[in-house]
Amino acid sequence: MTSSISAWIWSERFWLPENVSWADLEHPPPGVEYPRVGHILYALPLAVGVFLLRLLFERLVAKPCAHILQIQAGVPRQAQPNAVLERLYLSKTCPDMRQLEGLSKQLDLDVRKIQRWFRIRRNQDRPSAQKKFCESMWRFTFYLGIFIYAIRHLWVSPWMWDTRQCWHNYPFQPLSPGQYNHYVAELAFYWSLMFSQFTDIKRKAAKLANYAKYQRLCDGLFVVFSISFFLTRLVIYPFWIVYSVLFESWEIVGPYQAWWLFNGLLLVLQTLHIIWFYLITRIAIKAIFKGKVSKDDRSDIESSSDEEIYSSCSKNPSQTLNAKTSSPTGNLNGETHDH
Incomplete structure (x- = not known):
């Protein structure tokens, strides 16, 4: 059964043009190397090395x-230990009003204090902010390095x-050795993210300037990013890459089953580029009127205060009203009065 599944996944009729088999690629002429499926496996041990290198780089x-730029780690305020509340928090970080009222009766505490x-x-x-800065700096450094290496190889x-x-x-x-090194390095990097995807904070490289409170630099990087995005994603990509894969390959190689898949995925990506550029344009328009770059609509929302986090969890305005009308009946986090 395993062999049949493998044969289905690596079907020659699907992945290769007519009259070409995997065996044909196993025996290149002397001094020539063809891409092999086994090359993918070489990136696995390298991914572990990339992950360890990242830990050293961040430290x-x-x-x-970050210390030079005065970006501090910061020590958040600690919540008063409470086994009941902690047990609920592990399953639901934003309890609804029914759960809050139940906790209020169970612990004899004011709803607002529980909130x-x-x-x-x-x-x-x-x-x-320091952790976000370190992760963003690692990604920025890798992307910059691999971009320079790729341009150097592509140029010749x-x-x-x-x-x-x-x-x-x-x-x-x-x-070529340049192609092999580039793709294996890229693959190892993205596979290394499998070890850290559950703890990483997804941030863009321009966030480095944001965390360092360099607003002018942040705005300038946004302008550079917008221009480069337009040129690479809406000019070079469709009129150079997609055109070559869609039309030149049809003329020279001819269509085969995987050809339709590849081109379909490329066109889906182009659609996403258009949507993303629309969002970038919205940010640019807001920046023109507000004088600085506003929040990136493509990013996850980053609350800047406790109240923003609270408001994002409140689904019903009556929660706040009910909380305000409740009388304080207990002390949590060392506070005896509502403010």
Whole structure:
């Protein structure tokens, strides 16, 4: 059964043009190397090394840079230990009004004090600006380095200037050391994210300036980003890459089953580029009228205060009303009065 599943996944009729088999790619001419499926496995041990390198980079490079820029880790306020509230928090960080009222009766505490405990407890789990800065700096450094390496390799490649050469004698095309190093490094990097995807904070490289409170630099980087996004995603990508895969490959190689999949995915990505650029344009328009870059609509919402976190969890305005009309009946987090 395993062999049949493998044969279905790696079907030659699907992935390769007519009259080409995997065996044909196993025996290249002397001194020539073809891409192999086994090359994917080489990136696995390298991914572990990339992950360890990231830990060293964040500790030895990014964190000292954060100190120089006066980006502090910060110590969030600690919530008063409470086993009942902590048990509910582990299953639901934003309890609804029914649960709050039940806790109020069970613990003999004011609803608003319980709401405040949950706000403080959520803040404890929020990553600090320093942690966000370190993660963003690591990604920025890798992307910048791999971009420079790729441009250096592409610049001397003949198919960089004549995309039709990408399809001559396809798929029997030599694999250069530069291509191999680039793709294995990229694959190892993204596989290394599998080890940290549950703890990473997704941030953009321009966030570095934001965390350092350099508003002018942040605005300038946004302008550079917008221009580069437009040129690469809405000009070079559709009129150079998609055109070559869609039309030049049809003319030189001819369509096969995987050809339809590849082009379909490329067109879906182009649709996303248009949507993303629309959101970027909205931010740019707001920046023109407000004088600075506003919040990125594509990013996850980052609350800047306890009240913002609280309001994002409140689904019913009556929660606040009920909380305000309740009388204080207990002391939580060392507070005896509502404010």
